Each structure stands twice: as structure tokens, then as C-alpha cells.
Amino acid sequence: xxxxxxxxxxxxxxxxxxxxxxxxxxxxxxxxxxxxxxxxxxxxxxxxxxxxxxxxxxxxxxxxxxxxxxxxxxxxxxxxxxxxxxxxxxxxxxxxxxxxxxxxxxxxxxxxxxxxxxxxxxxxxxxxxxxxxxxxxxxxxxxxxxxxxxxxxxxxxxxxxxxxxxxxxxxxxxxxxxxxxxxxxxxxxxxxxxxxxxxxxxxxxxxxxxxxxxxxxxxxxxxxxxxxxxxxxxxxxxxxxxxxxxxxxxxxxxxxxxxxxxxxxxxxxxxxxxxxxxxxxxxxxxxxxxxxxxxxxxxxxxxxxxxxxxxxxxxxxxxxxxxxxxxxxxxxxxxxxxxxxxxxxxxxxxxxxxxxxxxxxxxxxxxxxxxxxxxxx
Numbered sequence: 001x002x003x004x005x006x007x008x009x010x011x012x013x014x015x016x017x018x019x020x021x022x023x024x025x026x027x028x029x030x031x032x033x034x035x036x037x038x039x040x041x042x043x044x045x046x047x048x049x050x051x052x053x054x055x056x057x058x059x060x061x062x063x064x065x066x067x068x069x070x071x072x073x074x075x076x077x078x079x080x081x082x083x084x085x086x087x088x089x090x091x092x093x094x095x096x097x098x099x100x101x102x103x104x105x106x107x108x109x110x111x112x113x114x115x116x117x118x119x120x121x122x123x124x125x126x127x128x129x130x131x132x133x134x135x136x137x138x139x140x141x142x143x144x145x146x147x148x149x150x151x152x153x154x155x156x157x158x159x160x161x162x163x164x165x166x167x168x169x170x171x172x173x174x175x176x177x178x179x180x181x182x183x184x185x186x187x188x189x190x191x192x193x194x195x196x197x198x199x200x201x202x203x204x205x206x207x208x209x210x211x212x213x214x215x216x217x218x219x220x221x222x223x224x225x226x227x228x229x230x231x232x233x234x235x236x237x238x239x240x241x242x243x244x245x246x247x248x249x250x251x252x253x254x255x256x257x258x259x260x261x262x263x264x265x266x267x268x269x270x271x272x273x274x275x276x277x278x279x280x281x282x283x284x285x286x287x288x289x290x291x292x293x294x295x296x297x298x299x300x301x302x303x304x305x306x307x308x309x310x311x312x313x314x315x316x317x318x319x320x321x322x323x324x325x326x327x328x329x330x331x332x333x334x335x336x337x338x339x340x341x342x343x344x345x346x347x348x349x350x351x352x353x354x355x356x357x358x359x360x361x362x363x364x365x366x367x368x369x370x371x372x373x374x375x376x377x
Contacts, residue, residue: 008149008363011142012370018138019374022131029124032086040086041122047091047115050074055108087118132377139374146367149360156357162336163348169326169333175284177321181314182281188307189277196306198240199233204305205275211298213291215279220271226264230255237272240265282318285334292322 029037050073078095081088094111193201202224208214227233232240232255243251244266251258265272280299286292296319304312321327340348347353 005359005363008145008367011138011145012366015135015138015142015370015374018131018135022128022135022377025124025128025131029128032121032124036086037121037124039082040118041125043081043085043091044115044118044122046077047074047094048112048119050077051108051111086121090114090116090118135374136377139371139376142367142370146364146371149364149367153357153360153364156353156360159340159344159348159353160357162332162340163344163353165332165336166329169330171330171334171337174286174321174327174330174334177314177317178282178284178286181311181318182283184311184314185280185303185307186277188303188311189280192306193237193275195236197234198227198237201237202227204302207305208279208302211302213295213298214302216275217271220268223264223268223271226260230260232261237275241269241272244269285338286331288331289322289327292327293319296322 032040050070075095078091081091085091093114192204202219205216205219206224208216209218227240232243235243240261243254243261246254246258248258248262251261255261280303282292282295287295296315299315300312300319303315344353347356
């Protein structure tokens with residue numbers, strides 16, 4: 001038996017035991033009656049409170065006033081108890097013991113002893129609360145293990161699905177066109193950023209707001225306004241970043257207001273430096289066919305604004321591939337080759353993964369059945 005199965009067995013056994021213990025206490029309370037148990041608990045709590053308050057004050061000859069007060073209060077308390085209160089005789093016994101001229105520590109000890117049967121009933125309420133908490137904890141442990149097993153099952157089923165893929169499919173027919181496009185668009189984007197004005201470059205990035213599948217972060221409004229309204233906006237982005245490193249005195253040779261440039265460019269330097277061609281690339285392995293067709297449609301609209309026709313042509317070739325019947329077979333093979341580790345391939349070929357799938361499913365079903373059998377409180 002594996003460690004995980006043993007742990008699940010222990011968790012279920014703990015849940016069964018916690019439920020049995022909780023039920024045992026609730027049955028005992030039901031035998032007495034809920035209201036009767038609560039009445040005994042209230043009476044026992046009142047009695048022990050009085051004993052604790054006067055023990056030591058009403059004993060011996062030191063405080064006759066406290067002695068008289070205690071006798072009156074305790075006798076009045078017992079007299080007010082319901083006639084049918086379970087173990088009422090125990091309270092009466094303690095009152096009779098205190099009906100004397102002098103009380104000692106042993107009288108209080110004997111009174112507490114006499115109240116033990118009533119205390120046992122009163123303790124049932126706390127015991128039920130404690131056992132309910134233990135039951136909830138045990139159930140939570142089973143629920144947590146079930147969640148872990150469901151995650152593991154999802155992972156195993158993902159690997160199993162990849163294992164059913166045709167790993168011998170000619171993925172090169174897909175990889176080469178995508179790699180060609182990604183490489184070309186990366187070069188074109190870098191050239192565009194290096195050679196065009198910051199004004200035009202950020203305008204292109206802002207335009208991609210219309211294309212949700214081209215996931216650039218829009219330029220900060222104040223940065224875009226700065227490059228649109230100042231002469232330095234005609235310089236490329238790398239030049240602006242370089243200017244931001246200059247001292248104010250050196251920068252004064254290039255711009256009218258060095259502080260304005262630093263305030264707008266230096267503050268947003270990290271944003272500018274993170275802008276790259278990644279949102280324009282397809283990546284590997286590629287997305288599903290439907291997603292790629294929509295993505296390529298939007299990319300054509302964006303890439304066509306700054307790249308040469310050969311880059312757009314490479315993108316259109318990729319989009320054409322997404323419409324072919326073999327695309328998903330090639331894509332699944334690409335995913336399998338990229339995602340499956342050597343160990344997973346070995347486990348697939350040896351049957352170990354299928355055996356683990358069966359074990360995890362059985363373990364999950366047992367935990368789920370336990371949660372159904374033992375519902376929340």
C-alpha cells in the first residue's frame with residue numbers, strides 16, 4: 001500500500017471515529033433530553049460558582065457573616081430548582097450538608113463530590129462541542145486530501161491525453177513557419193523601435209487596445225502626451241532612455257526642459273524597457289486552431305503597420321496552417337513533445353501511469369463517498 005493510500009485510509013478512519021464519538025455524545029444527551037441537560041448544566045454551573053466563591057470565606061470561625069450569607073444563598077438556589085430536575089437530590093444533599101453551625105473545607109470538598117453525577121451530565125454539552133470540532137477537523141482533512149487528489153488526477157489525465165498523441169507527426173511542418181514568423185516579427189519590431197520616433201512607436205502600441213489578442217500594455221497617458229507635444233518625441237525610444245541617463249546640464253544640450261524629460265521618461269523607464277515583440281509572436285507550442293486564426297487576423301492588422309510584406313506573408317502562412325485539418329494533430333504532437341518529461345514517457349510506456357490513474361480514482365471515490373456518508377454539521 002502506498003503512503004498516500006495509507007494516509008487517505010487513516011483520514012477516513014479518523015472521520016469515522018470522530019463521527020461515532022460525536023454521535024455517542026449526542027445520543028447520551030438525547031437520552032436525558034436536551035432541555036434537561038441544559039437545565040442540569042445551568043444548575044451545576046451555579047452551584048460550583050457559589051462553592052468557589054465562598055470556599056475559604058465561609059469556613060471555620062473567621063467570617064460568620066459570610067457563613068450566614070452562603071447558607072442563605074445556597075439554600076435559596078436549591079429551593080428554586082425544578083422538582084423534576086435530574087439529580088436534584090445531589091443538590092439537596094449538598095444543601096443539607098451545609099445546614100450546620102460551622103463549615104469546613106471538607107464540607108465543600110464533599111459537596112463537590114456529591115455534585116459529580118450532575119457534573120457528568122453538564123459536561124456532555126462541552127463534550128459535544130469538542131467532539132463536533134474534532135469531527136469538523138477530521139472532515140476538513142478528508143476534504144483537503146480529496147482536493148489534492150483531484151489536482152493529481154487532472155495532471156495524470158493531462159499526461160494520459162498527451163500520451164495518446166501521435167508523437168511521430170511531422171511537427172516541423174508547423175514549427176518552421178511559426179519560428180520563421182516569430183523571428184521576422186521580432187527583428188521588425190526591434191528595427192521599428194530603434195528607427196521610428198517615440199511618438200509613432202507609442203501610437204502603434206496604443207492602437208493595439210483595439211485588438212484584445214495582441215496583449216501590449218497601453219502607454220501611460222502622461223508619457224504619450226509628452227512625446228506628442230514636445231520636439232524630443234521625434235527621437236526613438238532608445239534615445240529617450242539614453243537621455244534619461246544624462247545629467248541635467250548635459251541633457252540641456254538636447255531638450256529645452258531636462259526636468260520634464262526625466263519626470264516623464266525616467267519614471268516610465270521600466271515600462272519602455274519591457275516593451276518587446278512577445279505580444280506579436282505566436283510562440284511554441286502554438287494555441288488551438290480557432291484561437292490562432294483570430295489571433296493571426298488581429299496580428300495582420302497590427303504587424304502590417306510597421307513590418308515589411310515578407311513578415312506579413314509569413315504570418316498569413318501560419319494562419320493558413322491553422323485552417324488545415326492536420327493542424328490540431330500537429331499541435332497536439334508539439335504539445336506532447338514539449339510537455340512530456342522523460343519520466344512521464346517511461347511511465348506511459350510501462351503502464352505505471354495507468355495504474356496510478358486507477359489507484360487515484362479509487363482513492364478519490366472512497367474519500368468522496370466518506371464525505372457523502374458523513375455530512376457537515
